[in-house]
Amino acid sequence: MKKRLVLIKPPEISRFNFGTFSLAVLAAAVRQIADVTLIDATNLACDEAIKKVLDESPDIVGITVMSQESVKSACSFVSSLKTDTENTPAQQTIIAGGHGASMNPEPLLAAGASAIVYGEGEKTLLQVIENGIVPGAKGIICYGKSGTIKGKPQQPVLPLDCLEKPARDLMPDPEGVFLLETSRGCPHSCKFCETTRFSGKRWRPFSPSRVVGEIRELVEEYGAWIIHLADDNFAADPERVLNICKELQKGPLPAIILASARADDLLAHPSLLKEMSDARIRRITVGIETLDPSAAKKAGKAISLDTYREVFRKMRAYDIFSIASFIVGLPGETPVARQKNIAFALFAAPDTAHFLPFLPLPGTPYAKGRTIGLPDPEDVRDSAVFNNTFRKHHTTVTRLKRAVGKGGIRGLFAEKVLQKSKEHIPYP
Secondary structure (H helix, E strand, C coil), X not given: CCEEEEEEECCCCCCCCCCCHHHHHHHHXXXXXXXXXXXXXXXXXXXXXXXHHHHCCCCEEEEECCCHHHHHHHHHHHHHHHHHHCCCCCCCEEEEXXXXXXXXXXXXXXXXXXXXECCCCHHHHHHHHHHCCCCCCCCXXXXXXXXXXXXXXXXXXXXXXXXXXXXXXXXXXXXXXXXXXXXXXXXXXXXXXXXXXXXXCCCEECCHHHHHHHHHHHHHHHCCCEEEECCCCCCCCHHHHHHHHHHHCCCCCCCEEEEEECHHHHCXXXXXXXXXXXXXXXXXXXXXXXXXXHXXXXXXXXXXXXXXXXXXXXXHHCCCEEEEEEEECCCCCCHHHHHCHHHHHHHHCCCEEEEEECCCCCCCHHHCCCCCCCCCHHHHHHHHHHHHHHHHCHHHHHHHHHHHHHCHHHHHHHHHHHHHHCCCCCCC
């Protein structure tokens, strides 16, 4: 008899909600040996979420912890679920995985999780279903007789095309945006980022034919209007992106595709941004992090201000809406550079920008010697100030109004940002 597996995104308040997509990827890998149910409990009360889980009478409960910010709420859910399952005839195995669990497992184990699946979960979840929790097994962190035991890392999935397509038939209906993963890992090693610690330093792509096929399926079978490419760096291989875009241009296409990429990769081929635009990739988030040369070099991401300015200029020319992401308070950031944050950002000229306070992530070089938890209050305060200042600055407003006047997809995004810029972002 197949084991009953419930995969759940637990209740939380989060700026980043990818729903059950990552769980659908896991479900596809194990559904041949388990009866799988997916639950998106993001907006449910804890007791409602627990009732939904227990109603399925699961043998195993898998909880996704998407980020460091998700750990606290996930711990609360695990603790409550553990208490409730202790009163049932058959206690369930409770496992947690995802970026937050992988980078900060101890609080979740202390809350009652049977084990943490760290790194990619497909192979390890199969292992848990077949063999249970085995201390020292690959990809597993759990308590043993001598304390916490961490098994060796699981071998990464290679090639990615051997994975089954996500089990979208098990997902709740998406709210307008469909997610798609086209690669894992990153060829770069920025010191503030956990991507290479989670997915490995080897960048691994799905083949262009697999990517194009999934996009067409989303459009034709699911009626997708908006597709969000979940890759950390979609343009890591510009030639691959060109192949994908040229095939996509044959149609059918969604209304818009959203992506994230590095500025230097986007400029690596002269026609890349044009081909991306023609394939309806019309909103791109570029992680700048810092424009302070000293802090950027220390972080392992020394890209010049002129490079960013050029990539945003080219995006405007091809009707691509640009978002720049900054980190306030990176190690090495000088007071002078901090004061120039807005001036640098305005010169780079993205359509909009997000300033986020620096949070040292467990497992990254920047976490060494630091207390893991909340960001520095000064960084939080300055992030709010910078967000308000950039979005309301006359240079930004003028650029966005000009985009609205030209119409197109970029104009639609610009109009929405202008509407939101009237709202004040309060100091925490």
